[in-house]
Amino acid sequence: xxxxxxxxLILSLLVVWYVLSPIFEGGGFNFGAAEQxxxxxxxxxxxxxxxxxxxxxxxxxxxxxxxxxxxTNSKGSMTAEIASILAEIKKQGGxx
Amino acid sequence: MIQFxxxxxxxxxxxxxxxxxxxxxxxxxxxxxxxxxxxxxxxTILIAVTLGLALVALGYAFVTNDYTVQYxxxxxxxxxxxxxxxxxxWGGMDGSMLLWCFLVALFAACVALRSxxxxxxxxxxxxxxxxxxxxxxxxxxxxxxxxFRYLKSPVAMPDxxxxxxxxxxxxMAIHPPMLYLGFTGLAVPYAFCMAALASGxxxxxxxxxxxxxxxxxxxxxxxxxxLGGHWAYLELGWGGFWAWDPVENAxxxxxxxxxxxxxxxxxxxxxxxxxxxxxxxxxxxxALTVFGTFLTRSGIVQSVHAFASTxxxxxxxxxxxxxxxxxxxxxxxxxxxxRPERTIExxxxxxxxxxxxxxxxxxxxxxxxxxxxxxxxxEAVTGVKQTVGIPFFxxxxxxxxxxxxxxxxxxxxxxxxxxxxxxxxxxxxxxxISAFVVAVALVFAGIVEFYPVLAYALSFFxxxxxxxxxxxxxxxxxxxxxxxxxxxxxxxxLWRRQRIKYxxxxxxxxxxxxxxxxTASMAHKTEREFTLAPGExxxxxxxxxxxNEFHExxxxxxxxxxxxVTLRSLTDEKPIAVLVPELRFYRKNKETTTEVALRMGQxxxxxxxxxGIDETGTKASMKIFINxxxxxxxxxxxxxxxxxxxxxxxxxxxxxxxxxxxxxxxHSV
Numbered sequence: 001x002x003x004x005x006x007x008x009l010i011l012s013l014l015v016v017w018y019v020l021s022p023i024f025e026g027g028g029f030n031f032g033a034a035e036q037x038x039x040x041x042x043x044x045x046x047x048x049x050x051x052x053x054x055x056x057x058x059x060x061x062x063x064x065x066x067x068x069x070x071x072t073n074s075k076g077s078m079t080a081e082i083a084s085i086l087a088e089i090k091k092q093g094g095x096x
Numbered sequence: 097m098i099q100f101x102x103x104x105x106x107x108x109x110x111x112x113x114x115x116x117x118x119x120x121x122x123x124x125x126x127x128x129x130x131x132x133x134x135x136x137x138x139x140t141i142l143i144a145v146t147l148g149l150a151l152v153a154l155g156y157a158f159v160t161n162d163y164t165v166q167y168x169x170x171x172x173x174x175x176x177x178x179x180x181x182x183x184x185x186w187g188g189m190d191g192s193m194l195l196w197c198f199l200v201a202l203f204a205a206c207v208a209l210r211s212x213x214x215x216x217x218x219x220x221x222x223x224x225x226x227x228x229x230x231x232x233x234x235x236x237x238x239x240x241x242x243x244f245r246y247l248k249s250p251v252a253m254p255d256x257x258x259x260x261x262x263x264x265x266x267x268m269a270i271h272p273p274m275l276y277l278g279f280t281g282l283a284v285p286y287a288f289c290m291a292a293l294a295s296g297x298x299x300x301x302x303x304x305x306x307x308x309x310x311x312x313x314x315x316x317x318x319x320x321x322x323l324g325g326h327w328a329y330l331e332l333g334w335g336g337f338w339a340w341d342p343v344e345n346a347x348x349x350x351x352x353x354x355x356x357x358x359x360x361x362x363x364x365x366x367x368x369x370x371x372x373x374x375x376x377x378x379x380x381x382x383a384l385t386v387f388g389t390f391l392t393r394s395g396i397v398q399s400v401h402a403f404a405s406t407x408x409x410x411x412x413x414x415x416x417x418x419x420x421x422x423x424x425x426x427x428x429x430x431x432x433x434x435r436p437e438r439t440i441e442x443x444x445x446x447x448x449x450x451x452x453x454x455x456x457x458x459x460x461x462x463x464x465x466x467x468x469x470x471x472x473x474x475e476a477v478t479g480v481k482q483t484v485g486i487p488f489f490x491x492x493x494x495x496x497x498x499x500x501x502x503x504x505x506x507x508x509x510x511x512x513x514x515x516x517x518x519x520x521x522x523x524x525x526x527x528x529i530s531a532f533v534v535a536v537a538l539v540f541a542g543i544v545e546f547y548p549v550l551a552y553a554l555s556f557f558x559x560x561x562x563x564x565x566x567x568x569x570x571x572x573x574x575x576x577x578x579x580x581x582x583x584x585x586x587x588x589x590l591w592r593r594q595r596i597k598y599x600x601x602x603x604x605x606x607x608x609x610x611x612x613x614x615t616a617s618m619a620h621k622t623e624r625e626f627t628l629a630p631g632e633x634x635x636x637x638x639x640x641x642x643x644n645e646f647h648e649x650x651x652x653x654x655x656x657x658x659x660x661v662t663l664r665s666l667t668d669e670k671p672i673a674v675l676v677p678e679l680r681f682y683r684k685n686k687e688t689t690t691e692v693a694l695r696m697g698q699x700x701x702x703x704x705x706x707x708g709i710d711e712t713g714t715k716a717s718m719k720i721f722i723n724x725x726x727x728x729x730x731x732x733x734x735x736x737x738x739x740x741x742x743x744x745x746x747x748x749x750x751x752x753x754x755x756x757x758x759x760x761x762x763h764s765v
Contacts, residue, residue, distance in 0.1 A: 004099035011100075011149070012107060015142050019111070022134035029130035032216030045300045045368070046437075052366050056512045062572035063565075065511035067519060074513065 101153025119224025278317025315740030
């Protein structure tokens with residue numbers, strides 16, 4: 001048997017052991033964040049987006065890109081939107 | 097070692113099949129068990145390891161001159177320097193496919209290493225789609241273009257054919273791998289997108305995760321394209337860097353769509369709009385990378401870059417069909433989740449400008465694609481292959497690029513949601529007036545062509561908007577830092593807090609610099625052919641050239657004729673440099689190449705090509721190009737890539753903690 005064939009056999013044994021061992025070991029592996037109720041996912045997205053929009057709005061205002069009047073109006077509506085999203089998330093049993 | 101390489105390739109293929117099928121099985125189950133996900137994750141990592149081993153085995157065959165292997169015999173010989181023996185791994189179809197497989201798998205492995213923090217519902221499908229890409233390319237490599245095939249020869253070959261002389265260049269070590277890293281990196285966003293569609297995990301997570309991976313692929317692709325341009329500039333001897341060659345275009349097409357995605361993804365992240373559009377862009381980008389590979393390897397187009405005509409083109413077409421049909425099917429299945437959550441409120445908003453920018457980028461993409469495919473279509477319809485050249489691409493694309501430059505100035509400065517006209521006037525008055533002054537000054541200076549004047553003015557407009565953004569950003573946070581606007585501490589704080597935003601400005605600045613350089617080198621180029629005998633002189637632009645002598649040289653694998661030309665300034669007659677252009681004849685390959693003599697300068701490049709020696713053997717025929725501001729094109733590209741790196745690298749852990757604290761504060765609103 002050549003060295004190439006021996007090395008190939010060793011490699012394949014190592015690969016099979018490394019890939020399949022988690023299935024035989026069972027637990028002890030962690031993936032992803034704690035799961036929340038399915039309905040919370042879109043609300044969490046909406047919350048992130050609204051917070052982001054608020055941050056952008058404040059940044060745009062600080063940099064003089066929007067008027068005081070537009071800023072006040074938009075901030076009021078965004079704040080109300082965020083409050084209602086947070087309330088809805090709590091209602092659905094998620095972590096606000 | 098060859099047996100081992102072949103085995104490693106087979107093992108990678110088997111692992112790919114396992115991860116594709118296993119990922120789909122686990123992903124479609126009710127609950128993805130962590131132990132199964134871990135097995136898939138390890139499988140994905142091992143695909144890269146086994147393909148890496150296969151690549152090492154092939155490299156070993158090249159370095160040890162193992163001419164029993166057909167591919168090694170075909171693309172190397174004993175006289176080649178060792179560095180070209182390594183680069184010869186990807187000098188032909190078979191090895192380049194193996195490299196491609198390895199790089200796709202490497203990206204998949206990098207994703208797998210990070211995957212423990214990704215949403216659990218997404219990862220099984222993510223592994224499946226990532227490995228589907230690896231599986232396709234590994235299948236081609238294993239069954240159709242296997243680089244480990246033995247040479248069918250009754251006697252042992254003492255030497256190989258050698259690498260194409262054009263590829264015996266140091267750029268061969270970096271340009272193809274960089275380009276392939278760009279292409280293969282763009283498989284990651286595709287896999288995320290498909291995994292999100294297949295798993296139904298349509299939250300912002302996949303978009304957030306995809307953005308960084310797209311940037312990584314985009315940065316590599318940018319570097320690869322520019323390196324290719326620089327190589328062409330130095331090696332091909334026609335004085336330019338971009339010829340709208342079909343294979344150059346093939347690399348440019350996914351760059352355009354990836355650039356479009358990097359802008360539109362911000363709109364989805366913030367507004368929940370353009371969801372289906374982003375799916376379209378991600379899939380199109382990946383499809384165009386596969387299409388580019390098809391163009392290069394099918395032989396349907398003529399190009400200096402194309403590999404020899406082969407019969408594997410159909411496999412790419414089948415795979416392309418699977419990608420497109422799969423994406424359409426999954427998008428229809430998830431059409432409810434892909435509905436936009438709101439609409440654009442005002443035309444004067446950043447989201448509207450980003451949408452326009454996307455349309456312009458896609459228009460350029462379509463125009464380039466049309467130009468690439470026109471010879472194929474014309475031959476199919478009329479039976480005669482009609483080609484479109486540089487004038488077509490320039491005529492169509494120059495106005496579109498200028499529109500893009502304008503939008504690039506407007507986009508980052510305009511507010512999200514809506515801007516009022518007085519605010520816009522306040523923001524853009526100074527950049528607009530400065531650009532107008534520049535245009536008038538240029539006309540008075542004698543530059544009267546419309547497009548160059550417009551290009552310079554728009555570039556200046558762009559630079560002014562960037563400076564305006566920096567100024568406003570610094571001024572807005574003076575309250576926080578208690579420092580003066582342009583103080584180093586204020587600048588550092590702004591950079592730390594807004595690294596991604598200002599990193600994007602760095603990229604834009606690089607583009608503007610490149611725009612100026614491209615315009616100057618296209619519009620004000622000097623080009624002249626001449627013949628000189630030793631001792632004779634010629635004046636071109638602000639230089640004079642004197643041919644000192646020419647002679648023949650014999651090197652290990654080629655013969656050369658070298659001319660020695662003294663470059664002088666016309667004003668003071670002082671010698672600036674001795675230029676040595678060469679004509680090389682590679683004995684083994686029986687091919688002639690030109691080696692350009694280049695004197696790079698901040699103001700202009702002097703680019704000298706030796707065309708030949710006349711019949712009497714007493715005079716040298718040469719061609720000279722004076723390319724203004726050419727070097728700034730490369731500086732601009734370096735700045736672009738640097739900007740890409742700045743934006744792509746993750747924020748320091750401390751900054752992320754601070755960010756989450758900001759979010760907590762926002763909760764109290």
